[in-house]
Each structure stands twice: as C-alpha cells, then as structure tokens.
Amino acid sequence: MNEIPIIDLAGLRSNDLSERQAVAGRLGAACRHVGFFYVKNHGIPEMVAKGIFTAAHRLFAQPAAEKEKLSIKRSPHNRGYVGVAGERLDTKASPDQKEAFNIGFDLPADDPEVLAAKPFRGVNLWPDLPGWRDQVLAYYDACMTLQLTIHRGFALDLGIAEDFFADKMDRPIATLRLLHYPAGEPTEGAEIGAGEHTDYGNVTILATDGVAGLQVRRRDGVWLDAPHVDGAFVCNIGDCLMRWTNDVYVSTPHRVARPKAERYSVAFFADANPDAVVETLPTCLAPGERPRYAPISCADYLRERLTATYDHLKPGS
Known part of the structure; x- marks a missing residue:
C-alpha cells in the first residue's frame, strides 16, 4: 500500500475559498508527516510532460565528449552537465551512479543581474540539438506555474497571505534537472543511484518514467518505495521551506536505488529568488517559542549546500 497521499x-484553482482551503489542508497534512505527496490535475499538458522525456533521451544519447562540452564546471551558477559519479549526495557513501543536466531560470546574456555576476544569475548552457531549448523551456515554464499554485496552498495552510510566496518565487533559483540512471547491479564503490539526502529548496516536482528506484525514509526509519503514478507528479518539500516553517513542515530523506533497468526522471527544484530571506514565519511559532534557524538568503543557503555536495568528490576528500 502506498503511504504517500495523492x-x-x-x-x-477554484474561486471558492473553502475549496482552496480543503486542498491546502491536505497539502499541509502531507508536509507535516511524510513530507512527500503526489499531485494530479496539476495543469501541465500531457504533450509537454512527455516532451521533456524526449528531450532527456536526446541529450543523454549524445557522445560523452559532446556532453562534457556543457560541463557544470563551466558555470559558477549550477548549470550544465554532470557525469556519472560526478556527485555524492550522501557524503558518507559512494558517488551517485547517475548523470544529470541542469537548466536554470533562463536569462539573456545582457540581463543586468547576469552582467553583475550575481549568484545563480548566469546563462544556461544549451546543447546543439534542434528544437531542444524550446521543448525544455516549455516544461520549465509549466513547472513555474505549478510551483506557484502549490505555494498558494502552502500559504493557506500556514495561515499567511495566500500570495505570500509570489514575490519570493517570481525570479527563482529554480533548477530543472534531467536525470539518467544507467542500469546496473550495485557493486563496491557504485552501490547507489542517488545517495540519501534531503532537497535544498522549497518544493521539488518530480516526473518519473515508470522504472522503480525512488525510496522515501519514513519517520521510524523504514524505507518506502515511491511508485510511479500515471498522470501524477511526486513532490516533496525541501530544507528551505522547513526553515521557513520552523520545522512545522518536514524535509524527508530520500534516495534512488540503482535500477536494474535504465531509468530517467526529471526534477524541478523550486528554490526561492536569490535575495529572498528565509526566516521563520510568525504563524509557525508557538507563544514564547524562538526560531530554530537564523535568517539567511536563499542564495547563501543554496551555495552552502551545493559546496558540500561537490567538494566531497575532490581528490583527498
């Protein structure tokens, strides 16, 4: 039985506040307990959802030399290609057996924030594949709309203004990440597809291709499989939203087992605007309770987390 709610x-999207509050309550219950939930009637057209997997297959089928031309090492803004074993999400485990490609909030080279070299404000790296950029950005834009809808639900549940997150998520550090897990049995030094971790931002929207792999750690330490649900995305909250809510919402550890069959997934990480200050919401403090976390900008927090992910792979680490 699936313990993750749908x-x-x-x-x-209703004009009836009571209907919106009912859905918000279900979102809030999931965020307070398992930290994961599926969403249906999400508003992303089927053609767009299928198109992003077509794009992922085209990208990862490119020769290694072509993919390395777009290496994430070329970008100080977390964009581009990461090869197999190029990350270690669980810093105590073996490197992840996956390859990935990151696309960020798309800005032109002459955007003032790009010219000022602000954190996470760079240009995307694009493969030389006809139509690929437009196909990927169509999905990115659809996820942007969806994450704002979900955030309205969070706000209603948390007792704050329904549009509280709108101006904090309108030019976000949102990362669209295409993922490919080659098939293989666990071997020494290559035991896991993606190591145990929590996500860094507010909410993650994940599309899967039907191949098993995602596992979620329940509060009692038991690992649950998160099966593919046709027509639905699996979502989870991240550490920044947990900070905002003073641990009212919980960010849940999860991992991807090494799949026996080739696996593709697509994650949209909805982090806030770089300069958005993540600080405890007043409605998440009991009388006399103090915030558990100091205020921090989203850019500073994300930089700390990404540094830990990649620095453990440097020689001698």
Whole structure:
C-alpha cells in the first residue's frame, strides 16, 4: 500500500475559498508527516510532460565528449552537465551512479543581474540539438506555474497571505534537472543511484518514467518505495521551506536505488529568488517559542549546500 497521499490540485484553482482551503489542508497534512505527496490535475499538458522525456533521451544519447562540452564546471551558477559519479549526495557513501543536466531560470546574456555576476544569475548552457531549448523551456515554464499554485496552498495552510510566496518565487533559483540512471547491479564503490539526502529548496516536482528506484525514509526509519503514478507528479518539500516553517513542515530523506533497468526522471527544484530571506514565519511559532534557524538568503543557503555536495568528490576528500 502506498503511504504517500495523492492530492487533487483542482480545488486550488477554484474561486471558492473553502475549496482552496480543503486542498491546502491536505497539502499541509502531507508536509507535516511524510513530507512527500503526489499531485494530479496539476495543469501541465500531457504533450509537454512527455516532451521533456524526449528531450532527456536526446541529450543523454549524445557522445560523452559532446556532453562534457556543457560541463557544470563551466558555470559558477549550477548549470550544465554532470557525469556519472560526478556527485555524492550522501557524503558518507559512494558517488551517485547517475548523470544529470541542469537548466536554470533562463536569462539573456545582457540581463543586468547576469552582467553583475550575481549568484545563480548566469546563462544556461544549451546543447546543439534542434528544437531542444524550446521543448525544455516549455516544461520549465509549466513547472513555474505549478510551483506557484502549490505555494498558494502552502500559504493557506500556514495561515499567511495566500500570495505570500509570489514575490519570493517570481525570479527563482529554480533548477530543472534531467536525470539518467544507467542500469546496473550495485557493486563496491557504485552501490547507489542517488545517495540519501534531503532537497535544498522549497518544493521539488518530480516526473518519473515508470522504472522503480525512488525510496522515501519514513519517520521510524523504514524505507518506502515511491511508485510511479500515471498522470501524477511526486513532490516533496525541501530544507528551505522547513526553515521557513520552523520545522512545522518536514524535509524527508530520500534516495534512488540503482535500477536494474535504465531509468530517467526529471526534477524541478523550486528554490526561492536569490535575495529572498528565509526566516521563520510568525504563524509557525508557538507563544514564547524562538526560531530554530537564523535568517539567511536563499542564495547563501543554496551555495552552502551545493559546496558540500561537490567538494566531497575532490581528490583527498
């Protein structure tokens, strides 16, 4: 039995406040307990959702030399290609057996924030594949709309203004990450597809191809499989939203087992705007309770987390 709830988001688009609050309550219950939930009636067209997997297959089928031309090492803004074993999400485990490609909030080279070299404000690295950029950005834009809808639900549940997150998520450090897990049995030094970790930002929207792999750690330490659900995305909250809510919402550890069959997935990490200050919401403090976390900008927090992910792979680490 699947212990991760499936939540119908249609009510969040209703003009009836009580319908929106009902869906928000279901989102809040999931965020307080398992930290994961599926969403259906999410608003992303089927053609767009299928198109992003077509794009992922085209990209990862490129020769290694072509993919390395777009290496994430070329970008100080967390964009580009990461090869197999190029990350270690669990710093105490073996490197992840996956390859990935990151696309960030798309800005032109002459954007003032790009010219000022602000953190996470760079240009994307694009492969030389006809139509690829447009196909990927169509999905990115659809996820942007979806994450704002979900955030309205969070706000309603948390007792703050329904549009509280809108101006904090309108030019976000949102990263679209295409992922490919080659098939293989666990071997020494290559035991895991993606190591145990929590996500860094506010909410993650994950599309899967039906091949098993994602596992979620329950509060009692038991690992649950998160099966593919047709027509739905699996979502989880991240550490920044947990900080905002003073641990009212919980960011849940998860991992990807090494798949026996080739596996593709697509994650949209909805982090806030770089200069958005992540600080405890007043409605998440009991009388006399103090915040558990100091205020921090989203850019500073994300930089700390990404540094830990990649520095453990340097020689001698």
